[in-house]
Amino acid sequence: MNALATSSVPGVAPSVSTPSFSKNDISIATRAADQFTRLYYTAYDAKTRLVDLPSFYRPGSSISWNGTHKQGVDGIRELIVNMPPTHHDVKSFDCHPIPGGTSPPSLLLTVSGNVLHGHGPPSKDRGTVEGHARVFHQTFMLIPDQEATSHLAGEVGKYYIIADAFRFVG
Numbered sequence: 001m002n003a004l005a006t007s008s009v010p011g012v013a014p015s016v017s018t019p020s021f022s023k024n025d026i027s028i029a030t031r032a033a034d035q036f037t038r039l040y041y042t043a044y045d046a047k048t049r050l051v052d053l054p055s056f057y058r059p060g061s062s063i064s065w066n067g068t069h070k071q072g073v074d075g076i077r078e079l080i081v082n083m084p085p086t087h088h089d090v091k092s093f094d095c096h097p098i099p100g101g102t103s104p105p106s107l108l109l110t111v112s113g114n115v116l117h118g119h120g121p122p123s124k125d126r127g128t129v130e131g132h133a134r135v136f137h138q139t140f141m142l143i144p145d146q147e148a149t150s151h152l153a154g155e156v157g158k159y160y161i162i163a164d165a166f167r168f169v170g
Helices: 023-045 049-056 072-080
Strands: 004-006 015-017 057-065 068-071 086-098 106-117 133-144 159-168
Touching: 023 049, 023 086, 023 106, 023 133, 049 057, 049 072, 057 072, 068 072, 086 133
Parallel strands: 057 159
Antiparallel strands: 004 015, 057 068, 086 106, 106 133, 133 159
C-alpha cells in the first residue's frame, strides 16, 4: 500500500494521501536500476572487487550479508576479503522511487538470482558454499550521490548504497 496517513488536528482521523511520482521519476528508477545492477554485480564478480565494490558504499552505509552486519566502506572490505570468487546470475530486479522530494529520487531496489562461489566443482563439505549455486535475494536503498549526480537532462545520475540486505533463499 502506497498511502501515507496525515493529520494536523489532534483527535481527527488522518486523511490518506498517495505519494505521486512523475513519469520522469519512474523512468529514472528504471534506468538507474538497470545500470546499477549491471555495474554492481560486474564489480562484485571481478578479481578487483576488493577495490571496486567498496566504491558503491559510503562511511554511513550498512550491510547485512546473510545475518552478518557490517558498517561503512571498511566493513564492506572486511566482509569480502575472505570470500571466494563469485559469479552472479541476476534473474530479476524491481525498483521504486522512495517518496521524499529528492531529485533524482532515492530508490528501493530488489534483486534476485543465483550466485556461485568458488572456481571449481562443488565441495563435498556440506558446511561450505564453495562450488554450489545458491538462490539469493538482495535489497538496496540507493541515495543520489549529490557530488557525482549528472545534471544533464535525461541522464541517470550516480547513486550510492546506504543500506544493503543480502540473503540466501535457496
